[in-house]
Amino acid sequence: MTEILQQLVDGLGRGSEYALIGLGIALIFGVMHLVNFAQGDLITVSGYVTYALLTAGWSWWAVIPLIVLSATLTSVVIEFVAFRRVRGASDTTMLLTSFGVHFVITALFVMFVSPNVRTFDRPGWITNTVTIGSVRLEVFDLATLGVTIVTLAATAFLVRRTMFGISLRAAAEDFAAARLMGVRSDRVIQGAFALAGLLAGIASVFILMRSGRTSPNFGETPMLKGILAALIGGLGSLGGAVIGGFALGLLEVFLIARLPDELAGLTNGVVFLLIALLFIFRPGGIVSVRHAERV
């Protein structure tokens, strides 16, 4: 029981990161049908910002807002430089564009920083634990989960209650119709990228604190997890992406705990296999948002 509770919190903590990145990916997919393979690079970029500032002697608390800011800015810049130019192109074209963006960003860090890993000090408190009853929980997991819940609640409010959010949802439903109703497409798309960047930035804070390192392709793993989260939830469904992220986090933690030792290295492989099976039997994801095509 105790063990399961610990794993639950651990899984939700991990899942928080995936949920935040996945939500950003779902937002962008909603407004422009782009599966963004460059979403993880926001984490890479903010990772180098963190490295630079911490090395220069800044404290973690001062760095945190800059992590979020740099991820948000990067997201908006990528939209402006690349994705704006393929708007309305086929899904394949857009997907490959983001694939290209990812590799260019990776290569830029290889060229101008170093192909090697850069490490920095993790904040001291992240290994602290608290004991509630017989359950020992990591403060870091609880903090991640708490901040994520607040962020998701704020996002839900933004999307449901504000004019921007309504435009966003309208655009996700039917982009052309939303434009005709006076929704300004540039604004909505930029807004979606900024929001997705912000969410990735918050996830990035936790990812960087946990890992204490960055490298040119550091964002690849979180990006894949985020895409999987969004896909599990049924691409385009915002709630689905969040559920997908948590589900993925829990799945991983339980697999790591249950797999025999010699197979532990295969956790990611098993996750991918399970997800491939999910898509084979439920191509629309858990929360299916497929629209019937009119013929």
Place this chain on the structure above:
Amino acid sequence: MSEPSELTAVRRYLAPVGGSTALFVALVAGCSIYAAGGGSSRDSLVTQLLINAVVVVGIQIYMGNTGVLSFGHVGFGGVAAYVFALFAISPERKATIIPDAPFGLTDAGTGPVVAVLIAIAICIVVAVIVGLGLVRSGAQSGAVAATVITLALLFVVHEVAVNWTELTGGDRAGLSFSVGETLGSLWPVYLVLFASIVAGRVFSESRVGRSARASREDDLAARAMGINPAVPQMAALVLSVVIVAAGSSLRVYELGTVTPKFFFLDYTLLTLTMLIVGGRKGVTGALLGVVVITAGNELTRYLAGPDVNIAGLDWLLRDGLSEIFLGGAMLGFMILRPSGLLDDWELDRWWFDRWRRRREHAPPPPVPAPTAAPASLRAEGVTVRFGGFTALRDASVAATNDTVLGLIGPNGAGKTTLLNVITGLVEPAEGAVTLDGAPVTGLPSHQLARRGLVRTFQNLRLFSSLTVRDNIAVAAEVGARYRADRARPSVEELLVLARLWDQRDRRARELDYGNSRRLELARAAAVGPVFLLLDEPTSGMSESESQAMIEQVRATAAAVGAGIVVIDHDLGFIVGICQQIVCLDQGAVIATGTAAEIQADPAVRAAYLGSRAPV
């Protein structure tokens, strides 16, 4: 016959094989000239280029013909690479690198030829499993779920290769050949490359390949013409994986070693960029892409290397430049020219089209088919619900092939839904559809089309990047295979009938609206239908155009001896063409009869025109 047989042989085999030979000779000659100018580094570059060409042509066969974006082919390549290495590396060598390999593989030594065959066989098994999954997931052009499945394959293969160290040698060491065991001569590469190019071209022009391309353009329309996209997709996948497996084995044999990262994201980026830059819809494009990207890559590597020192530019000329080049090339082409340098241009197709154009003449329009055996189509008591909304309520219609049945009714009356039920796109909650008394309810679209229920669409669904002629030919091939007993005019006759003869080698997307409508009609007729089901053939047409459409529809149906069921809003058209009219309103049949009876029916007038309006 859908096309004269001597032309079929030329188009399907002679021209593609000839074109492939020309491509192969040009590529090998170019490489030889380049290699002759330099030492062993050029030799190895050329070898790698030719091997990459095999892999890229392999990927092209799947991605180009089906339109499904695959990140997984390099994963298949990884499987092949390891299987090949496990069998081809000598037992003495394996005793030192993987002494504890499972299945007694440490002692297996088969030599490279048998090892390639084993690698191909295992890859075929994996491809069939993955392919079934892809089909199940609804793979079609642009489908994200399918792309994710292929990506999952790439990662699973990588993870297994990294972790199953007793078998794969792990992340660092991998599997390596002893010195002198590796690829010594270029002949195997030449042989495999030539076979790959020929396979790619012949497949693309084959019946199966053409159905794959039709499904790539429009999955739903392909189904409605009697094509089951799963079959050509599976065929394309297996063929492409065989070639990728052979190419990947050669790659390992040439490099002398394999580690997990050889067949992961970097190689995926490289091969995909080659394919996309050249043009993923064609073999010629794929090969051009290989050459262009290899050259660019070499150039950037040289610039970034120690031999070049340009003052002021050393910030640019350093490690990472060739990755920027690759990513940038992919990005740039996606933004500026997403179809690649050559799009789907093929040397032999270009030559063959010109050659055929010169020697063919427009045939006379087809004569009406002999009176067909009586046929009947019934939908009885059909009810369809979409969630809480009842689109059709106990609707019954009956059509025979000697009259023209019209379905009318206001927007939302359920006309298209009824047609969708009859053609298998929507499954009814209740009710049955019978063709000549045999129940056909719930059969998939392609099977209904093969039984002779062929439709057109309200919002035009042509195979837009195929030529006008190929649009009809794809359907005619289905007809030749499944409806051989029917009178079917030739593709050329249908082109003349649809007044599209002069446009026959243009792409369907270049046609104007009226021509597109007539092409869709001719394409449906080419299957050899018992019933032609037309969904608003005159929508968006002027009055004179829709009057002309009456003749067009009549002549087309007569040429294939088909009955007609037609939906339209244009009452002039409906009254002009139909002997029987069924009027639907809010999902229910409210009247059935001749044009005069319908026009006099008060319920129809109420539904259609408002209760007191005069007709």
